[in-house]
Amino acid sequence: MIKNPAIQVNSEIGTLKTVLLHRPGAEIENITPDTMERLLFDDIPFLKNAQIEHDYFAKTLQDKGIETVYIEQLLEDVLADETVKDEFLTRYLNEHNYMNDAMKDIKGYLNTLSTHDLVSTIYAGVRRELVDFKHPNLHDVAGSDAENPFLMDPLPNAYFTRDPQAMMGSGLTINYMTFEARRPESLITEFVMKYHPRFAGNVDIWLDRNTDARIEGGDELVLNDHVLAVGVSQRTSSRAVQALAEELFSNQDSNFDTIVAVEIPHNHAMMHLDTVFTMVNYDQFTVFPGIMDDDGKMNINILHSGDQGQVVMEHRNNLKDTLKEVLKLDDLDLIETGGGDPIIAPREQWNDGSNNLTIAPGEVVTYDRNYVSIKLMQEHGIKVNEIKSSELARGRGGGRCMSQPIWRDNL
Numbered sequence: 001m002i003k004n005p006a007i008q009v010n011s012e013i014g015t016l017k018t019v020l021l022h023r024p025g026a027e028i029e030n031i032t033p034d035t036m037e038r039l040l041f042d043d044i045p046f047l048k049n050a051q052i053e054h055d056y057f058a059k060t061l062q063d064k065g066i067e068t069v070y071i072e073q074l075l076e077d078v079l080a081d082e083t084v085k086d087e088f089l090t091r092y093l094n095e096h097n098y099m100n101d102a103m104k105d106i107k108g109y110l111n112t113l114s115t116h117d118l119v120s121t122i123y124a125g126v127r128r129e130l131v132d133f134k135h136p137n138l139h140d141v142a143g144s145d146a147e148n149p150f151l152m153d154p155l156p157n158a159y160f161t162r163d164p165q166a167m168m169g170s171g172l173t174i175n176y177m178t179f180e181a182r183r184p185e186s187l188i189t190e191f192v193m194k195y196h197p198r199f200a201g202n203v204d205i206w207l208d209r210n211t212d213a214r215i216e217g218g219d220e221l222v223l224n225d226h227v228l229a230v231g232v233s234q235r236t237s238s239r240a241v242q243a244l245a246e247e248l249f250s251n252q253d254s255n256f257d258t259i260v261a262v263e264i265p266h267n268h269a270m271m272h273l274d275t276v277f278t279m280v281n282y283d284q285f286t287v288f289p290g291i292m293d294d295d296g297k298m299n300i301n302i303l304h305s306g307d308q309g310q311v312v313m314e315h316r317n318n319l320k321d322t323l324k325e326v327l328k329l330d331d332l333d334l335i336e337t338g339g340g341d342p343i344i345a346p347r348e349q350w351n352d353g354s355n356n357l358t359i360a361p362g363e364v365v366t367y368d369r370n371y372v373s374i375k376l377m378q379e380h381g382i383k384v385n386e387i388k389s390s391e392l393a394r395g396r397g398g399g400r401c402m403s404q405p406i407w408r409d410n411l
C-alpha cells in the first residue's frame with residue numbers, strides 16, 4: 001500500500017483539484033506538409049494563437065481553483081540531476097536507434113544546452129545540422145531517415161497530455177503508444193514518475209511501457225472507484241485491455257473489479273474512446289451515435305474479477321443498458337453529439353464536440369465551436385465552460401485530451 005499517494009482519480013467527474021498540462025511550443029512549428037500525416041496532425045496550427053488558446057484553457061481551470069502542473073516543468077526538474085539526465089538521454093537516443101559513437105556525438109550537442117533548453121529541444125525535435133557527427137550511422141547518410149531534417153522528430157502531440165499515461169485510483173498506466181510519433185511522450189512520463197520527488201515512490205504503476213500491447217489514455221475512462229470503461233480502438237489493443245484487467249483485479253492496491261471494453265471504429269477521427277464518449281455527470285454521458293451500427297448495437301465485453309482474481313468475461317451489445325448495469329442506475333441520459341444530425345454530428349465530433357473535460361459533477365470545459373452540442377448539454381442541465389478552439393482543434397483533440405487529472409475529490 002502506498003503511504004502518501006500522489007495520485008487520486010476515482011472517477012471522471014469528481015471535483016478536479018490538480019491537472020497535468022503541456023503548453024504547445026516550438027514543436028508545433030516543426031510540422032511540415034510532408035510530415036503532417038506521420039505526426040498525426042491534419043493541419044499546421046498557428047503557434048502564437050495556439051498558445052493564447054491554451055493559456056485561456058489553463059486560466060479557465062485555474063479560475064476554478066484547479067492546480068495546473070506542466071509536464072515540461074516536471075521533466076526539467078528531473079533532468080537537472082546529471083545522472084538522471086544521462087540515463088534519460090541514453091534511453092531517448094536508444095529508442096531512436098542511436099548507439100555507441102553516434103550516440104556520443106548527439107549527446108555531446110545536447111549536453112551543451114541548459115536543462116531548460118534541453119527540454120524545449122526534446123519537444124521541438126533535434127535538427128540534423130545541429131550535431132557535428134564524427135561517427136554517423138548508415139541511416140544518417142542513406143535512405144529515408146537521411147532525408148528527414150530531424151534526427152529526432154518533434155513531439156507536436158504533447159499538448160494532448162491525456163494519452164501517454166492514464167491515472168486511475170492511486171496509480172497509472174504508462175503507455176506503450178501506437179504510433180512512433182508519440183512513443184517518446186511516455187518515456188517522459190516514466191522518468192517523471194520514477195524520479196520527481198512529487199511522484200517517486202508515491203504512485204502505483206499498473207502497466208509500464210515495456211510491452212508491445214498498445215494502449216493510450218484517451219481510451220481509459222474511470223467511471224467510478226471500481227469500474228473503468230476502456231476503448232478497443234485504433235490506439236488500444238484488446239491484449240492491453242486484458243493485461244490491464246489482470247493487473248488491476250489482482251493488485252492489492254487496486255479497487256477496480258470491472259472493465260467495460262467498448263469496441264469503437266478504428267479510424268483517425270475516432271482514434272480514442274474519449275473522442276466519441278465522455279462522462280459528464282453521475283448519470284449523464286455525451287456520445288457520438290456513429291459508434292453504433294444501424295440497430296444501435298456495439299461490441300461490448302464486461303470484464304469482471306472472478307473469485308480468485310481471474311478475469312471473467314460477459315458479452316453485451318447495448319451501450320446504455322451496459323452502463324446502467326455496471327453503474328447500478330435505473331436510468332441514464334445519453335446526450336448525442338450534434339443532436340445526432342447527419343451533418344452536424346460528424347462535424348462537431350471531428351472538432352471534438354464529444355471530448356469534454358468534466359471538472360465537477362455536471363460541469364464541463366469544452367471547445368466553443370461545437371455550439372450545437374453545447375446547447376444540447378445545457379438543455380440537459382450541464383454547466384458548460386467554453387474555451388477557444390481555432391488552432392488547438394487542428395490536432396484532433398479537445399478538453400479531455402489536453403488534460404490529465406492527477407487529483408479529483410472522491411465522490
Ligand SMILES: NC(=O)NCCC[C@H](N)C(=O)O
Nearest residue numbers: 040160218272395396397401
Ligand atoms: N485523447 C485523445 O483523443 N487525444 C487526441 C490525440 C490527437 C493526436 N493528434 C493523435 O492522433 O494522437
